[in-house]
Amino acid sequence: MLVIVDYGMGNLNSVKNMLKKIGQNSVISGEIGILEKADKIILPGVGSFEAAMTNIKNRNLYDILNRKALVDKIPLLGICLGMQLLTNHSEEGNVEGFGWIDANTLKFEFNNNNLKIPHMGWNRIRTDDSNLLFKNLQEKSKFYFVHSYYVRCSQKSNSLATTEYGLTFDSSIHKDNIYGTQFHPEKSHKYGMELLKNFSNI
Template sequence: MITIVDYGMGNLGSIQNMFKYIGINSKIEKDVDKIKNASKILLPGVGSYDTAMKKINQNGLSDVLNEKALKDQVPVLGICLGMQLLTDGSEEGKLNGLGWISGKTKSFKNNIGSEYNVPHMGWNLVKQSNRSQLTEDFDTFDETRFYFVHSYFVKVENDKNSILKTSYGLDFDSAIQKNNIFGAQFHPEKSHKFGMKVFENFARI
């Protein structure tokens, strides 16, 4: 059972519908006591960095998420803004992130040319930078691409924590991992067969 954390920001219904479509059990949960019993966690996110961290802190979720990810070491997958929250912080805001994977979330506008539209929106290719359980069987596709919508990108401190990279004015980390903690900048729930493969792989971890 995959627990989708509801902290007030994210496409929860779309994510759960994708899991249902591929036959994987999931539930949407905001109760801290029930999240304490989770065996696998998905952290979604759409919106601003500081607003998301405020909601996580105000709802008492930061402690239970730290316990599950760092102490119990259950598999955790952050997607879109949820991946950015795994880092130390963002140029978008002032609050500290969860800090589970050392790195920084940076602004495209400050780092790419004016010929590139921001947000980065639409389908884009990914290339594997390190092997991971999350990207198993990607080599069965002629090309692997995902749907993105984001104005900020992640740069991990240690390249060993990068598992996928994508090019948009620069090469950024589009999927990351440290031990049991995974992140995907793209939207698997909007990425058809490619997103299904990511969710299937996560369910098997």
Template structure:
């Protein structure tokens, strides 16, 4: 059973539909009380970093999320903003992040007018197949995922990087630290590649 955190800032239905296609049981949890017995989490997210942290804090999510992820070490997958919230801080606001990984979130800044922000659309992802999240991806060709974001995660320890994407600059599009996984793209919008990734996460 995969539990999808509903804090008002994510594509919950799209994620659940992808899991349903894979015959993977899932549930949407909308309060910290529902988080007590979860075995595996997805933290989705679309929107503003500071607003995401404000909602998680004010609605009492932080203690139970830290208990599950840091103490009990259940697998957790952050998607897009969900990935960014796992970092220490972001240029999109002045508040602290969840601090589950030693990283900071930076805004794309390009001098070339041809490089538009946000980075939007399909783009190639170069995975490190040693991560269980990308298991058997070496058998696939032209690996692409759908992106929509103006900010990216900058890791302070590059050994946690499990995927890279280039948009003007190379940036980390996937990381893993123990049980904590994050991807900048949207697997729930990425067809066969997204299905494969979610299937791998379900097996972890």
């Protein structure tokens, strides 16, 4: 069972609808009993890092998500803010994340007034299809972004894809069974459908 985690923040129905388009059944839930049964998890997110971690802990989801990711080792995909939550720490609210991937979430700061924050719209990624998540997705595929903070991995091996926006940031990250995309596959049309199909097949 693929569970989209409901912790009060995220495009839950958008993700579910895109999964439905590729023929993948999913359940939206924030119930521990449902998460116990999950064999795949998507952790979406829109909004504040600090509020997200607070919600996750207040809803008693922190321990079950840790167990599913680190002990049961089921495939888990964090999307946008959900990817940032996989990191050690965020400058947004100065709070700790799950720390499943050795990376930090940093604030975009530009002297160039031509670069707007948030980074919003379509942008290319640099990757290859050697990882299962990007199978059949050619170099420089386009995806849809909306974010004011970006992720930087400590280890290059944890970076699956990079994107340019005033600087080079890690737009997809990975360690073992854990994946993250800074972009929104559920808003990225054919490329997003292919990526979610790949995740469903991992």
